[in-house]
Amino acid sequence: MATASAQTLSRAPRQDNRRAQLLDAAARLFRERGYHATSMRDIAKAVGMLSGSIYYHFDSKEEMLLAVYEEGERRVAEAVDAAVAGETDPWQRLEAACAAHLAMLIAHRDFTQVMIRTLPQEAGAVGPRIRDLRRDYEQRFRNLIDDLTLPPEIDRHYLRLLLFGALNWSQVWYRSGGDSPKIVARRFLDTLRMQLDIKPHT
Numbered sequence: 323m324a325t326a327s328a329q330t331l332s333r334a335p336r337q338d339n340r341r342a343q344l345l346d347a348a349a350r351l352f353r354e355r356g357y358h359a360t361s362m363r364d365i366a367k368a369v370g371m372l373s374g375s376i377y378y379h380f381d382s383k384e385e386m387l388l389a390v391y392e393e394g395e396r397r398v399a400e401a402v403d404a405a406v407a408g409e410t411d412p413w414q415r416l417e418a419a420c421a422a423h424l425a426m427l428i429a430h431r432d433f434t435q436v437m438i439r440t441l442p443q444e445a446g447a448v449g450p451r452i453r454d455l456r457r458d459y460e461q462r463f464r465n466l467i468d469d470l471t472l473p474p475e476i477d478r479h480y481l482r483l484l485l486f487g488a489l490n491w492s493q494v495w496y497r498s499g500g501d502s503p504k505i506v507a508r509r510f511l512d513t514l515r516m517q518l519d520i521k522p523h524t
Contacts, residue, residue, distance in 0.1 A: 349432035394433030421507035
């Protein structure tokens with residue numbers, strides 16, 4: 323009995339590692355080819371696995387999509403939460419969150435591009451869960467923007483969309499070796515504050 327338990331424990335890390343390899347491959351292929359154009363066979367082949375073996379880890383491609391989305395959301399959310407934890411000024415908290423969001427978009431491009439591009443209505447049975455994950459993540463920025471002192475005519479909903487649109491489009495405009503995510507976030511928000519006649523952060 324002890325021998326069987328030891329064998330089970332020794333297998334677990336390899337199983338977890340195989341699952342991580344599958345998630346990495348799925349994220350990359352979903353980004354490169356698109357979710358619908360990628361098959362489970364493609365993902366299995368990418369990690370040198372027999373097609374049927376992939377179902378030991380995931381019951382369906384939809385379940386794999388959800389796992390990729392959850393992993394991407396976890397990584398970005400943890401980075402944003404850690405970035406704002408040490409800040410008290412509302413504008414600096416938002417700036418730190420934007421910088422962390424952008425840094426993770428760049429560092430974990432495969433996962434984050436799947437997050438950005440995946441629409442809940444195109445994700446089948448896991449669509450509602452993806453919608454909930456997206457809403458939960460974006461709630462961080464709703465809270466941060468709600469904490470700002472803004473002119474009454476400013477629509478905070480559209481301010482959030484403006485920031486997300488600019489940051490999430492970094493796949494097109496960001497160039498390695500250019501300004502760091504921290505500098506980009508500061509310049510974005512300084513530009514916004516100047517337009518609102520709010521003193522930029524120094």
